[in-house]
Amino acid sequence: MREGDCVPQRDSGGNFAIELVESPSPSQPSWLSSDTPQLEYLQLAVGNVRMKAMIETGAEILYSYGYLEIKAPGGLVVKQRVGTRRDPVELLAFRVKDLDAAVAYYEQVCDGVARAQLPPGGVQG
Amino acid sequence: MEWPVPSSLQGEYRADGRVHTHTPSRVAPSVGHHQLNTARQLHLLTYLLTHCRLKCLSAVFGVPVVEPMRSQRDTASASNSDAGTTYDGRRWRRRQTLGAQVLERTPPRECRTVRRGVSGVLGFARRTCDIPTKDVFSPPNAPGSVLMSVGNAEDSVSILLIPQVKSV
Numbered sequence: 001m002r003e004g005d006c007v008p009q010r011d012s013g014g015n016f017a018i019e020l021v022e023s024p025s026p027s028q029p030s031w032l033s034s035d036t037p038q039l040e041y042l043q044l045a046v047g048n049v050r051m052k053a054m055i056e057t058g059a060e061i062l063y064s065y066g067y068l069e070i071k072a073p074g075g076l077v078v079k080q081r082v083g084t085r086r087d088p089v090e091l092l093a094f095r096v097k098d099l100d101a102a103v104a105y106y107e108q109v110c111d112g113v114a115r116a117q118l119p120p121g122g123v124q125g
Numbered sequence: 126m127e128w129p130v131p132s133s134l135q136g137e138y139r140a141d142g143r144v145h146t147h148t149p150s151r152v153a154p155s156v157g158h159h160q161l162n163t164a165r166q167l168h169l170l171t172y173l174l175t176h177c178r179l180k181c182l183s184a185v186f187g188v189p190v191v192e193p194m195r196s197q198r199d200t201a202s203a204s205n206s207d208a209g210t211t212y213d214g215r216r217w218r219r220r221q222t223l224g225a226q227v228l229e230r231t232p233p234r235e236c237r238t239v240r241r242g243v244s245g246v247l248g249f250a251r252r253t254c255d256i257p258t259k260d261v262f263s264p265p266n267a268p269g270s271v272l273m274s275v276g277n278a279e280d281s282v283s284i285l286l287i288p289q290v291k292s293v
Contacts, residue, residue, distance in 0.1 A: 093285040
């Protein structure tokens with residue numbers, strides 16, 4: 001996924017990674033039936049986009065005005081834009097059952113994580 | 126990696142079917158050469174894969190864009206004409222190119238926000254006339270969501286935690 005002139009150096013450290021685990025009940029929204037955090041949304045900046053490969057693997061192209069919004073076969077919404085970045089992962093959204101516990105967990109396991117401001121007007125009911 | 130796009134397809138598709146190559150002055154100044162090439166290739170792929178739907182063209186080349194469905198709906202009386210007014214009062218004109226419908230908006234360039242539903246979660250996407258940058262996007266979110274960020278400003282990864290909504 002890494003393209004262009006963003007070539008990591010030896011001391012650049014590890015990149016962000018996500019492990020996707022298939023839900024045992026694909027017919028039901030996973031976040032309604034699970035106590036574990038569910039990946040709801042993924043935003044990536046990639047140097048190249050192979051739309052044909054996405055379509056062939058079952059992705060649904062929802063939007064393509066300068067960036068791509070894709071719905072994966074499992075329902076995960078992914079936004080992709082063309083861009084070079086050392087780490088292509090820009091944003092993830094998890095739906096969690098216990099918000100406070102989740103915040104505490106990420107503060108404990110992610111060194112340097114800090115709460116950030118949500119975009120103005122971004123909270124929708 | 127370069128996409129194998131025929132050189133004859135690089136440029137703008139005109140109403141008469143000819144291809145017009147953009148001059149540098151028409152390219153958005155914020156668009157780097159690498160980005161432009163990549164974005165152009167993305168557009169061309171879109172063109173080829175969606176049978177002449179050119180909706181990426183404006184975004185790729187920094188030309189003002191319109192939202193076709195919204196424009197058509199809000200100018201239903203002008204649906205069969207070659208010009209109309211967008212919902213925010215700007216003029217647009219429509220043309221046929223190889224079976225494709227191309228909507229153009231008159232200048233000036235603008236950036237605006239549209240709200241869209243995202244897979245059951247109310248969210249919104251911000252669309253601009255330029256190549257999108259990171260701040261173009263906003264995450265889907267819900268009341269009570271917490272945004273966390275790790276890493277430096279250049280390479281930060283943001284994690285949005287959305288509280289689970291109890292099923293009724």
